[in-house]
Amino acid sequence: MVQEKLNLILLTGRTIDQGVGKESGKSTKLYFDSTTMCYMDETDMNKLGLRNNDHIMATTEEGSVVLRAIKHPRGAMPGMIYIPYGPWANAICSSKTTSIGMPSFKGTPVEVKPAPNQPVLTLEELLKKEFGR
Amino acid sequence: MNLLIKNGFVYDPINEINGEIMDIAIRNDKIVESVPERTSKIIDASGLTVFPGGVDIHTHIAGGEVNTGRLVRPEDHEKDFVRKTAITRSGVGYSIPSTFTTGYRYSRMGYTTVMNPSMACLEAKHTHEELNDIPMLDKATYPLLGDWWLVLENIAKGDLEACARYVAWMLEITKGYAIKIVNPGGLESWGFGRNVHSIDDQVPNFGITPREIMCGLAKVNKMLNLPHTIHLHTNNLGIPGNYATTLETMKCLESIPSDGKPVVHITHLQFSSFAGEDWGSFRSGAGEIAKYINNHDHVTFDMGQIVFTDTTTMTADGPFEYTLYQLSGHKWVNTDIETETSGGIIPFHYKRKNPVNAIQWSIGLELALMTKNPWKVFMTTDHPNAGPFTAYPKILAWLASKKARMATFKRLHKKAQKKSLLPSIDRELSLYDIAIVTRSGQAKALDLKEKGHLGVGADADVAIFNLNPEEVDIANKYKTFRRAFSNAAYTIKAGKVLVKDGEILQQSDGKTIWLDLQTSKEIEISEEIKRKFREYWTVEYENYPVSDHYIKHSSPLTIKADV
Amino acid sequence: MSKIDAVTCPVCGCLCDDIELTIADGVVAQVKNGCAMCEAKFFSHNNDHRLKTPLIRKDGKLVPSTYDKAIRKSAEILAKANYPILYGWSSTDCEAQRVGVELAEEVGGVLDNTAVVCHGPSILSVQEVGIPTCTLGQIRHRADLLIYWGCNPWSAHPRHLERYTAFTEGRFKGSEWKSYINKVKAAAGRKKLRSLERIGVLKHKPEQVAPTVSDNKPPAILNKKGRKLIVVDVRKSMTAEMADYFLQVKPGKDYELIQAMRALVRDQELDVEEVAGVPVEYLQQLVDAMISCQFGIIFFGMGLTQSPSKFRNIDVAISLIRDLNMRTKFAIMPMRGHFNVTGANTVFTWQSGYPYAVDFSLGYPRYNPGETTVVDVLLRQESDAGLVIASDPASNFPRKAVEHLVKKPLIVIDPHMNATSLVGDVVLPSEIVGIEKEGTAYRMDHVPLPLKKVVDPPKGLLSDEEILRRILKEVRKIKSKKLEAA
Structure with missing residues (x-):
């Protein structure tokens, strides 16, 4: 049975492609591709009826963002999604610093559902949408 | 710039001067025999204790x-x-x-x-x-x-x-x-x-x-x-x-x-x-x-x-x-x-x-x-x-x-x-x-020959304390002594008055003193070290030394070694 | 065409200084020894994303301007501001950072570096419990137990294993390259078998399903002599793939797992079957391996600092190391990200006493993370101007924090166009430190290394250090005029 949405835990972090992308330039395709994807566990993807590169909408208290779902290539990570650092991840990351200065980049609850008809925003579009510039 | 410190009680043990009232003359950054009084800045040190820096x-x-x-x-x-x-x-x-x-x-x-x-x-x-x-x-x-x-x-x-x-x-x-x-x-x-x-x-x-x-x-x-x-x-x-x-x-x-x-x-x-x-x-x-x-x-x-x-x-x-x-x-x-x-x-x-x-x-x-x-x-x-x-x-x-x-x-x-x-x-x-x-x-x-004394040729580093050794017995009035040495009346470094009555008058950089050692077989040794470098450290040989870039005011002391 | 050896790579905290570059026609033509990020960075000096001219926002659009005007405008913004933030610093040299502290002091601002969203919690823990650590060479020579916890050097510090840890040859400890290669070969062999099974050449054997945590039994290798590599993470990262042992911890449960290990190190009995998804029996074996090693080290990363509990995770991790030192030699080290974030902490500390989140608004350095940290200042909407240098907070800060940053006048100094320069009000292009400008950076273990200038910057560009100096000079001019007028 395909479910409509899942409540998971959001992790953000580094990947090598994101690293190479940021050094090559933030407007490169590599950076865009590597920061607009989202690793998911195979079982979770199956629950939502997702295949690699299908669009999903991830929503937290902070907002929503559209990303591409990618099956996590190694080992199991049920219940989690992993988005590489970047403006897209930060659109939904929790800003709560719990009074020590550090926002909550890992471990925020997130709701994930398929978003087949919604586009992944470009950097310019994202900045325009978020900050009006 | 000339500076004349007049009539202080001078303590300069290297030159065996023990509390004599005398003048210290400074030209630029060195202590000299004398300077013309008329063209010099005068510090009246009468009733004060004068030490080397x-x-x-x-x-x-x-x-x-x-x-x-x-x-x-x-x-x-x-x-x-x-x-x-x-x-x-x-x-x-x-x-x-x-x-x-x-x-x-x-x-x-x-x-x-x-x-x-x-x-x-x-x-x-x-x-x-x-x-x-x-x-x-x-x-x-x-x-x-x-x-x-x-x-x-x-x-x-x-x-x-x-x-x-x-x-x-x-x-x-x-x-x-x-x-x-x-x-x-x-x-x-x-x-x-x-x-x-x-x-x-x-x-x-x-x-x-x-x-x-x-x-x-x-x-x-x-x-x-x-x-x-x-x-x-x-x-x-x-x-x-x-x-x-x-x-x-x-x-x-x-x-x-x-x-x-x-x-x-x-x-x-x-x-x-x-x-x-x-x-x-x-x-x-x-x-x-x-x-x-x-x-x-x-x-x-x-x-x-x-x-x-x-x-x-x-x-x-x-x-x-x-x-x-x-x-x-x-x-x-x-x-x-x-x-x-x-x-x-x-x-x-x-x-x-x-x-x-x-x-x-x-x-x-x-x-x-x-x-x-x-x-x-x-x-x-x-x-x-x-x-x-x-x-x-x-x-x-x-x-x-x-x-x-x-x-x-x-x-x-x-x-x-x-x-x-x-x-x-x-x-x-x-x-x-x-x-x-x-x-x-x-x-x-x-063996800093230009430091720690007030003889001719020494660096013009002088500390003057608000303490009259004729009037104050430091063993008895130790609190007066302690106060005087906590805040110098004057600190003079390289001929510049940096401190007066415990207040900073100007900021001035000092020198970094280091040894420029002259050995006979320097080159040979550096080849040996080069070979050892990757084995011993995790940085490259070229990146190890402190280059001149890291010394703002360099003051090398050349020493001739016996090897 | 010329060759330059022993170049320091200005990308990550590894600060590899063995890069060999070939320069042709004033451009980096070839990069030897570096990782993928290193290559990308050295080639980036010549790409289309460079900022070539200062920009000032007019009627909502960034339009080209001159350094004089942009610096003047920046100085005006800063001199006028009551509570500006000066943020970034981790991807520039110590020389620029030194001027930065002076500028922050002059304008009475909040000075903060990227550690705040990175290893800030680690610094807080070090201030609570200290830290037993060492330089990376010490690990190469001596360590026989390597643990990467909540970090993924394969992705974030690609040459860490090869230069400093598992795959290096030390004085007292050998490299584990060979066993790694065997492992890779074996894995490739298994894959082959599986594909043969799939196409029906071999008879299918029931294979283990994807290992769940409780299946993940510590292998016998933990008892062998020689170097051992262990990875603890919430997901199987690339580094975990290479490890002798991968321990999968449930997200957000690192704190209790480490506390349980502390109890075991102290020979206390645990009355539960499992902790954080890990059977106590396995944990016991792991702890035994830790106690019986000659020299162990834990490297930790964002997996500990950014997950819930944040600095408390590091507190217990360091405390575990303190406990282990009663039994053997053990050290711990944060995997610092940006190539000179350690330098930023170092310079800020020697000049002001505090490593980050320094507030100069009262005329002296004040430090109260949670209050004077830049994310909190932004979330409370207190700052009235911003200067961002060598960093991209519009990409790296949570959206709410960026919203306020963008609302107030924003000065950006960076060699490249990035999200922050796109939303800035004054954008000042700069030379790339470590490629077009020489300087100093501090490796993750506090070893200072020189950065080289290997090519000339695009004509007319200034360095971070020079831009800051000019802004500082201009600010002082404006302030002294104000004083005269008063």
Whole structure:
């Protein structure tokens, strides 16, 4: 049975492609591709009826963002999604610093559902949408 | 610019001037015979005490360890902050002041030259970057060489000449000034969590003993004609009963040929003069140590005097800091440096009512007062280990006034009072002696020929204190004396008036003094080192040396070595 | 065509200084020894994303301007501001950072670096409990137990294993390259078998399903001599793939796992079957391996600092190391990200006493993370101007924090166009430190290394250091005029 949405835990972090992308330039395709994807566990993807590169909408208290779902290539990570650092991840990351200065980049609850008809925003579009510039 | 300091009571022990009323003439940055009065700026020093600028032979003010000390102690800074002014930068104290504040505070006490005694060679650039940001003072720094693999290997091989060339190379590329040895053999052992416990213990994996390291480096020091002796932090430092190790250490260096000059400087000797079997039976070993030093001329030392306050201990002696951690349970930093050395940091509060701390306080003063020749004794707190350098005036008062020290003594833990030798010691240092233990003796031990005196040709570094020796008996009016030495009436460095009445008038950078060693086989050695480099370190040969970029005001001292 | 050896790579905290570059026609033509990020960075000096001219926002659009005008405008913004933030610093040299502290002091601002969203919590823990650590060479020579916890060097510090840890040859410890290669071969062999099974050449054997945590039994290798590599993470990262042992911890449960390990190190019995998804029996074996090693090290990363509990995770991790030192030699080290974030902490500390989050608004340095940290200042909407240098907070801060940053006048100094320069009001292009400008950076273990200038910057560009100096000079001019007028 395909479910409509899942409540998971959001992790953000580094990947090598994101690293190479940021050094090559933030407007490169590599950076865009590597920061607009989202690793998911195979079982979770199956629950939502997702295949690699299908669009999903991830929503937290902070907002929503559209990303591409990618099956996590190694080992199991049920219940989690992993988005590489970047403006897209930060659109939904929790800003709560719990009074020590550090926002909550890992471990925020997130709701994930398929978003087949919604586009992944470009950097310019994202900045325009978020900050009006 | 000419400057004339008129009619002060001048104390210049190197030139045997003891409180005579005289003028000091300065042209640009040097002391000269005379300057024309009409075209000179005049400082009226009548009724004031005139000293050479202060010299500190051992004070941790810059580098990786010091800065990590700053980092781990925000609570140390919050209670002691310094506002920015039109002239000076902001900063913080207390026990580990930020760089600018360090410079200002030394300068306010009449100091003009300080020695940073503990530099990990791999991180030498860091030390120099910080020294550049310490204004108001001339500076030098000692690289840690006692547990460096290339030293251990070559001494074990018996090839002192090779060892000397390696040491020369290292001194030069780290822009260092003297050979610093800390718990020889112990730091290498600490790499695997062990330590050495006597000067004849074997260092694991290297087939060498601390005795061999110390004697070897003392000989190397001589072969290189270095201006200072080896600068030694002894084995077993901070352990009850260690005075025996210290005696053995001094004895093992007796036979090093020296033309009657010292061959070793034992630093913060207080921490190495403990008698007793454990902390319960802890007592002073100062009597035995002082007796030995009075009968031998190859040793100088600095006090490492305890002051009762909250401070931060930091030393390359990693295993000792671990012992302190076990004792205190306080936050503990350990930093081992590949191929070279280690390091540790523990905050520490010395308390009058703690019998061990109180006895330690007594030991430092006993050592200084029982050593007859003041040229062998230098006043330090091993800043910040036994207390911050800002406590110097307090210590001077204890040295110069029995009344002052008994006032503190009365408030000590009773057990410590009973064990202390201080009540039986009547000696009180004169202003002349004070000048020796705070500048002239230190300059002489460092062979800084233009420092520590006011003769013609000396650097124009002068400290003037608001103290009339004809009117004030410092042994009696020790509080007046202490006040005067806390805030200099004038501090003049390189001919510039930097401080007046304890206020900073202008900010001025000092020089970094380093040894430019001339050896005959330099090139050969650097080829050898190049080969070893990737094996021993994780940085490239080209990136290791401290280039000129890292020295803002360079002042090399050229030395011709015998190798 | 010329070759330059021993170049320091200005990308990550590894600060590899063995890079060999070939320069042709004033451009980096070849990069040897570096990782993929290193290559990308060295080639980036010549790409289309460079900022070539200063920009000032007019009527909502960034339009080209001159340095003089942009610097003047920046100085005006800063001199006028009551509570500006000066943020970034981790990808520039110590020389620029030193000027930065002076500028922050002059304008009475909040000075903060990227550690705040990275290893800030680690610094807080070090201030609580200290840290037993060492330089990386010490690990190469001595360590026989390597643990990467909540970090993924394969992705973030690609040469860490090869230069400093598992795959290096030390004086007392050998490299584990060979066993790694065997492992890779074996894995490739298994894959082959599986594909043969799939196409029906071999008879299918029931294979283990994807290992769940409780299946993940510590292998016998933990008892062998020689180097051992362990990875602890919430997901199987690339680094975990290479490890002798991968321990999968449930997200957010690191704190209790480490506390349980502390108890075991102290020979206490645990009355539960499993902790954080890991059977106590396995944990016991792991702890035994830790106790019986000669020299162990834990490297930790964002997996500990950014997950719930944040600095408390590091507190217990460091405390575990303190406990282990009663039994053997153990060290711990944060995997610092930006190539000079350690330098930023270091410079800030020696000049002001505090490593990050330094507030100069009262005329002296004040430090109260949670209050003076830049994310909190932004979330409370207190700042009235911003200067961002060598960093991209518009990409790296949570959206709410960026919103306020963008609302107030924003000065950006960076060699490249990035999200922050896109939303800035004054944008000042700069030379790339370590490629077009020499300087100093501090490796993750506090070892300072020189950065080289290997090519000339585009004509007319200024360095971070020079831009800051000019802004500082201009600010002082404006302030002294104000004083005169008063």
